[in-house]
Amino acid sequence: MKLRLFLTIAFLTLSHAISAQLRDNTVDALLQSLRSGVCTKAEFRMVLATVEEVPVEYGGEIFYQDGKFRITGKDFSIFCNSEHIWTIDYSDGEVVRQDAMLISDLIPEGEISASFSEDGSRIRSISIKAEKGTVNITVPSMTFIPEKPESFYTLDVSSLPPNYVVTEL
Secondary structure, eight states, rough: OOOHHHHHHHHHHHHTTOOOOHOOOOOOOHTTTOOOOEEEEEEEEEEEEEEESSEEEEEEEEEETTTTTEEEEEEEEEOOOOEEEEEEEETTEEEEEEOOOHHHHHHHHHHEEEOOOSSSEEEEEEEEEETEEEEEOOSEEEEEOOOOOGGGGGGOGSSTTTTTTEEOO
16 A cells, blocks of 8 residues: 555656646646646656665556546556546556545655756656655656546546455545
């Protein structure tokens, strides 16, 4: 459960910072610079390293738009429609649903830095150094596409196989 929370925090950080234009190392600066009216689509590779554990690597694709996001990886997906977050663990057949939270409430205190493309329109990497570990995210590709409907960011639990366990927090 600790790893799932840390993973969710890291993905939320990426999703909220992914279309940032400012080169400041504060959460507030990244949040204030979010684009609206487009969907940002990006590939990512992420390495989580907590103080006690061996680094864990994740990769996948993220769609972000106006506070809503959808993330897909090898054995997981995360949906957020600004009201709820659903974290799906496909290997365990488990879904955790919780109320959405402000990103500033989720990010561990620490230093956040980002590198951008030469024209400043795309993030290339994000690094978070916190007391309990580090998160390093690389973004090999990022494009801006037309907005997606809200249903794209909402998990339809009835579409899951019947053996999935859904836990609401």
